[in-house]
Amino acid sequence: MATAPARGKSATDKTIQREIIAISDDIRQRHGWLKHQNAIGFGIFSLAVIGTVVNAVLYLQGIMPAWAVIVLTAFWTSLLHELEHDLIHLMYFKKNKFMHNLMMTGIYLLRPNVINPWIRRHLHFHHHKHSGMETDLEERGITNGEKWGLKRLLMVGDGMLSVYLRVGKYLTEPTRLYRRGLITKQDLKNFRLISLVSYSPLGIATHAIWHFFVLYHLINGVAWMAGTSVAWPEVVTAQLSWITPLIVVLIAPNMLRTFCLHFISSNMHYYGDNEPGKITEQCQVLNVWWLWPMQAFCFNFGSTHAIHHFVVRDPFYIRQMTAKRAHVVLKENGVRFNDLGTFRRANRMHEKPQAA
Template sequence: MIEAMSMQDLTDKNSAEYKALRDKDRQIQKELMDVSDQIRARHPKLVEHQDAAGMAIFLISIGGMILNAVLWLEGVMPGWMVIVLSAFWTSLLHELEHDLIHYMYFRKQPFWHHLMMAGVYLARPLTQNPWIRRYLHLHHHKVSGTETDLEERGITNGERWDWKRFLMVGDNMLAFYLRAGKYFVVPKKLLKQGKIDRTDLKNLRIIGALSFNPIGYICYTIWHGFVLFHIANGIAWMVGANISWPEWLLAQEGWVTAVVVTLIAPNVLRTFCLHFISSNMHYYGDNAPGIIHQQCQVMNKWYLIPLQLFCFNFGSTHAIHHFVVRDPFYIRHLSEKESHEVLRRHGIRFNDMGTFKRANRLNERTA
C-alpha cells in the first residue's frame, strides 16, 4: 500500500517496495492482455479490418454531424437535439483521435492517417491540435499523476474544486487565462526542485507555445460572445428593459447562431463531460511514478451516465487503456465486463468519489 511507503520508496526504483508495485502492474497487464486476446479471437474481423473500422466510424460520425446541421437549417430538427446528437458524434471522434495518436489506424498509409487526424480536429475545433497532443499524451502515459503530466494538468487534474475549476473544466480558453501565472512560475519551480532539467524546461516552453490553438480561441470567443449576448438580453427582459445593440452586431446573429448550434455548443458539452470525468478519474500528486495501478480508477456509477454519454463511457474504460495500450476503443468496450473483473480482483478503485475533496490525491493528506 502506498500509505506505508516513504517518499524515498516512491521514487527509488531499485527498492523492494517499488519492484513489488511493478510486479503487480505486470500481472494486471498480463491478465488484461489475456482478456483482450479472447475478445480479438471472438471478433477477428474487427482486428483484420481495423483501418476500415476506424474510417467507417469516422465517416459515420462526420456524416451524422452534417446531417444534424442540415436538418436544423431546414427547420426539421430543434437546436437542442442537434447539440445533443452532435455531442455524441464528437465523442466518437475523440475516441478516434485518441486511437490515431497511438497510430492505430493507417499506420503505414500516412495520407489517410493524417486526413483522419485533420478531420477529427476540424470537427472538434475547441480541442488542441492532435499532432501536438500526441506528444503530450504519450508523455502522459509515462508520467501520469506527476507535475509534468501537462495533458491532465491542463484539464484541471489535481486542482482544488471550486467555482474556478468548474469553469475551467469545460473551457480550455478560461483554463489558460485563469491560471496564466502558473505557466511562467511552475516550470522554473520544477527546475529548481530538480524534477526537470533545462532540456525539459525548453521542451515545456516549446510545447506550451505550440499548444496555442487559434481556431479554438476564435470558436471560444464566438461562444463567449453568444452566451453573454443572450444573458444580457435575458436580464434586460426580466427587468422590462431593452438593449439597443448596434446594427452591425445584430447582423452577425444568424451565422453566429448557426455555428454555435451545429459545431461549438456540441463541443462545449462534450468537452465538459470528458474533462470532468477524465480529470477526476486520474490521480495526482501522491502516486508512485510510473506505477499504472495507482494512476486512475474506474468511474461507472449510474448517475454519471449523462456525462458518460458524451465522452463514450470514458470513465468506465480508460483505466483499461492505461494497462493495454494496443487496443482501439471498440475492443476496449467489448472487453469491459471481463476487464473490470480483473481490475477489481487486483484492488483497482471503483467510484472513489472522495477524489473530489482530496483534489484527486490517491490518499488523504497527512499535513
C-alpha cells in the same frame, strides 16, 4: 521529458496487463472482423462525419430542433475524440501517413475547441509515462489536482477559461518545473512552445466565438431581469446571423462533449500522492450510475480508461468489449472503483495528514 525516472512495472501491474491482454486476444480471436482495424476506424470516422453533417443540414433546413442537433452531434464528436486518441497512439494507418493525417485533420476540424492533436500527442505520451506527476500537463490542464469549487467547474468544460483563470501558473509553470530539476532545458523550450501554440489556430477562434455568444445572451438576460434592454450596435447583432447556426451545429455540441469528458477524466485520474510508475495508482474505474448521462458523450470513458493505462494497444471499441471481464481483473488486483472521495481530496489517493 526528464522527470525523475518512473520505477519499473510492479508485479501487480504486470499481472493485470497480462490478464487483460489475454482477454483482448480471446475477443479478437472470436471476432475475426476486428483484425480490419484500419477499415473499422475509417468506417467510424465516416459515420461520425456524415452524422454531424446531416444534423447540420437538417437544422439549417428547419427540420431538426437546436437541442436535438446539439445532443446528437455531441455524440458523433465523442466518437471522433476516441478516434483521435487512438490515432495519437498510431492505431489506424500507422504505415499510411496520408490516411492517418487525413483522419486527424477531419477530426480536428469537427472538434475545433481542442488542443491541436499533433501537439497533444507529445503531452499524451508524457501523461502515460508520468501520470499524476507535476509534469503531467495534459491532465493538469483539465483541472486534475485543483480544489473543487466554482472555478474548477468553469474550467472543466472550457479550455480557454482554464488558461485565463490560471494565466499566471500557465505562463510560469514550465520555468518552475525546470528550476526544480523536473524537466530539462529542452523540455522547458518545448513546454513554452506548447503553451503558446496548443490552442492555435482553431481553439482560440472557436472559444472567442463561444464567449461572445455566451456574454451577449448573458448580458441580455441580466438586462431583461432588470426590466431594461441593451442597445447593441448593429455591427454586433449582425454577427449573430452566422454565429448562432455555427454555435448550434458545431461549437455547443463540442462544449457539451468536452465538459462531460473532462469532468470524468479529471476526476478519475489521481494526482499528487500516487507512486510514480505504479499503474494501479494512476486512475480508478469511475462508472457510478449517476454519471451515465456524461458517459454517453465520451463513450463510457470512466469505465474503460483504466484498462487503457494497462494495455495501450487496443482501440476504444475493443476496450469496451473487454470491460466486463477486465473489471474483474482490476478489482481483484486493487484498482479502485468509484472512489468518490477524490472530489473532496482534489484527486489525491489519500487523505492529507492532520496538522499537529
